[in-house]
């Protein structure tokens with residue numbers, strides 16, 4: 086990372102930053118010179134991550150509006166500014182056909198995946214960005230462009246987040262840029278049950294020949310958050326190893342096409358993965 090990214094001394098909030106993609110984003114932002122404020126629900130992990138990155142952190146669920154206000158208050162108190170906001174925390178629950186989904190669980194998915202990003206942008210806008218400017222990056226998913234078995238709540242909420250990204254981009258310019266990244270299958274806990282049983286087959290079916298690493302997505306997030314993307318807003322950057330275009334890969338290295346690349350359990354699986 087070089088100083089051309091313009092992140093030296095800037096302050097960034099990253100939700101869900103104790104592992105996986107959020108952790109890689111926070112690490113790369115810190116390496117680019119940014120001051121980072123991290124969040125997640127597990128307080129020990131938040132403390133550990135904040136210490137590791139020389140930043141600050143606050144534990145809580147993004148579904149709690151009071152937690153989101155506390156995050157913005159902390160960043161402003163410690164850093165005096167909030168230049169970058171990365172809405173990364175998400176849930177892939179509830180699983181199952183939508184006719185069986187408990188509306189309360191559906192509401193929770195939207196509270197975490199859609200409402201929280203909006204609330205956090207509102208807090209950051211009112212506290213700092215509305216006057217001084219900034220950049221927001223929302224983590225969506227390549228899978229939001231498709232339907233699939235048992236992931237109706239996740240897919241619908243992420244599609245809403247993609248729409249929210251564009252709406253906010255139009256409303257908040259020229260002060261604040263709002264973009265999203267849409268990862269394909271990435272080696273994280275959330276998606277372990279997808280990649281662990283058949284990584285080789287999945288990788289062979291991708292034009293770029295491997296599944297994603299958190300750092301692949303983080304580089305895209307950091308670029309969108311940086312001055313290098315100063316004329317980019319309302320964009321969705323696919324970081325998917327060619328998932329979206331794999332139908333045109335003639336041989337797919339001689340293997341069968343893999344299942345859709347998204348954090349979803351195989352059809353019929355009733356026990357959710359470790360991700361709560």
Ligand SMILES: NC(=O)c1ccc[n+]([C@@H]2O[C@H](COP(=O)([O-])OP(=O)(O)OC[C@H]3O[C@@H](n4cnc5c(N)ncnc54)[C@H](OP(=O)(O)O)[C@@H]3O)[C@@H](O)[C@H]2O)c1
Nearest residue numbers: 101103105106125126127146147174175270271273275276
């Ligand atoms: N991995 C993939 O293949 C993939 C593909 C497409 C999109 N994505 C998206 O990428 C983002 C990151 O996913 P990941 O795969 O990196 O997941 P992960 O490895 O499970 O990490 C999730 C992070 O978010 C935190 N978190 C979860 N729920 C939270 C909540 N309600 N409030 C605050 N923090 C919360 C977790 O810590 P705690 O558990 O302590 O809260 C953890 O730090 C998500 O938006 C996901 O939808 C992932």
